[in-house]
Amino acid sequence: MENYQGVSYETILAWVEGGIGYLQFNRPKAMNAVNIKLLDEAYEVLTAYSDDPEVKVIIICGDENVFCAGADLVSVKEMNAFEAREFLDHVHRTQFAIEDNFKPVITAVRGLALGGGMEIILSSDIRIVADNATLGLPEISLGIFPGAGGTQRWSRSASICSAKLYIFTGDFFNAQEAYRLGLVNMLVPADEVLDTAAKIARKISRKSPLSLRAAKQAINNAMNLDVKSGCRAEQIAWSMMFASEDQKEGMGAFLESRRAEFKGK
Numbered sequence: 001m002e003n004y005q006g007v008s009y010e011t012i013l014a015w016v017e018g019g020i021g022y023l024q025f026n027r028p029k030a031m032n033a034v035n036i037k038l039l040d041e042a043y044e045v046l047t048a049y050s051d052d053p054e055v056k057v058i059i060i061c062g063d064e065n066v067f068c069a070g071a072d073l074v075s076v077k078e079m080n081a082f083e084a085r086e087f088l089d090h091v092h093r094t095q096f097a098i099e100d101n102f103k104p105v106i107t108a109v110r111g112l113a114l115g116g117g118m119e120i121i122l123s124s125d126i127r128i129v130a131d132n133a134t135l136g137l138p139e140i141s142l143g144i145f146p147g148a149g150g151t152q153r154w155s156r157s158a159s160i161c162s163a164k165l166y167i168f169t170g171d172f173f174n175a176q177e178a179y180r181l182g183l184v185n186m187l188v189p190a191d192e193v194l195d196t197a198a199k200i201a202r203k204i205s206r207k208s209p210l211s212l213r214a215a216k217q218a219i220n221n222a223m224n225l226d227v228k229s230g231c232r233a234e235q236i237a238w239s240m241m242f243a244s245e246d247q248k249e250g251m252g253a254f255l256e257s258r259r260a261e262f263k264g265k
Contacts, residue, residue, distance in 0.1 A: 004045060011038035014045045019205045020198060021045075021055035021103070025062045031069035032062045034116045039090040046097040053264060056205035058101065059197050060124065061108040062117075064190065067133070070115025073142075091116065091148045098123045099220065102213045104204055108197035109133050110190050114172070119146060122153035125216065127183070128197045129175045130190035135183075136172035156223050158182045208246035209264035214238070 004014040004021070013024040023045050025032035049055045062068055076087060098105050098120065107124040113135045121127050121135075129135075137146045137154075145151065146167060154163035158181040166173060178184045188196045204212065214237040221230050241247045245265040253260035 005048065009041045009045075011035070012041050012045065016052075016055055018198075018202065019054065019056040020201045021049040021052070021058045023049075023058065023060045025060075025068050028063055028066075030072055031066045031112065032117070033069050033072035034091070035072040035075045036087065036090050039094045043090075043094045043097050046094065046101060050097070050102045053209075055103060056209060057201035058103050058105045059108055059194075059201055060098070060105060060120065061194060061197070062110065062113075065111040066117075067107070067109045067111060067113040068117030068120060069112055070117055070139075071148075088147055095119065095123045095149055102209075102216075104201075104212055104216060106197045106201055108193045109135075109184075110193050115139055115146065115150075116148045119148035119150045119153070121184070122157060123149060126200065127185050128193055128200070129178060129184045129187055130193050131175050131187040132190055133175040133178075134172050135175070135178050136170070137167050138170040138172065140168060140170040154183070206262070208244075208250060208260075208262040210244050210246050210262075211241060211250075214241065 001015045001017070003009075004016055007014070009026070011025070011027050013022070013026045015022050023042060025038065025042075027033060027035075027038065046058070049058050076084070079087060104126065105124045106126045106128060107121045109121060109127065109129040111130070111133060113121055113129075113133060115137060118135050118137050137150050139146050139150075151163070151167065154167070162181050165171075175184070175187050179187050186196065218230070218234045218237055221233050225233065246262045249262060250260045
């Protein structure tokens with residue numbers, strides 16, 4: 001495993017393998033808690049992956065015990081209101097680098113995923129979770145509430161009433177509840193999480209990068225536009241595919257009963 005672009009980071013690990021860009025949180029002594037350094041390093045890598053033609057899909061993970069335990073309370077406890085707002089500027093910039101990334105982003109979750117860790121999951125495209133994982137948005141018990149998009153993205157995956165229940169109580173919940181609510185895609189044994197995520201990533205990586213980018217944006221638009229506006233945006237994006245080599249290759253390969261070789265052009 002070689003560091004991505006030869007750069008060593010303080011709070012994350014980043015490497016590319018088989019067209020998959022990996023980003024692993026690497027603050028084990030702090031349970032992979034989020035501080036500004038981690039946010040900025042993650043943003044740098046996510047942005048580079050988005051523009052790198054070698055990277056087809058991104059996987060975000062933690063270690064075998066913790067995905068991410070949320071904000072580093074040591075660094076945020078004494079913030080004043082302006083410092084807190086600036087901290088969230090860094091948070092949102094990184095979250096949007098996941099949500100708006102040109103590449104599909106898979107979260108591979110083992111162990112704990114709390115607070116900001118859960119909010120990172122909610123900003124990702126596909127969520128593969130260990131069947132013994134523990135999740136939650138416990139911020140209400142700290143005299144605050146989820147500020148990294150949790151109040152916004154939860155009800156876009158599940159229901160508004162389940163969002164209120166778990167945000168108002170701050171209760172943890174298990175992976176089975178997350179799956180029942182529709183917050184995650186798939187539950188697998190903990191030792192199969194990364195392999196499962198990589199298997200899905202490899203399958204996606206064989207598709208047209210242009211189509212994946214446009215499809216992701218169109219799906220995300222559904223959360224923010226009325227249906228007619230969303231369909232019109234989809235129509236324009238779909239039509240633009242017919243200006244690409246990938247569309248000609250994809251349809252040609254289907255009609256010729258062969259596997260398509262997409263080039264992202």
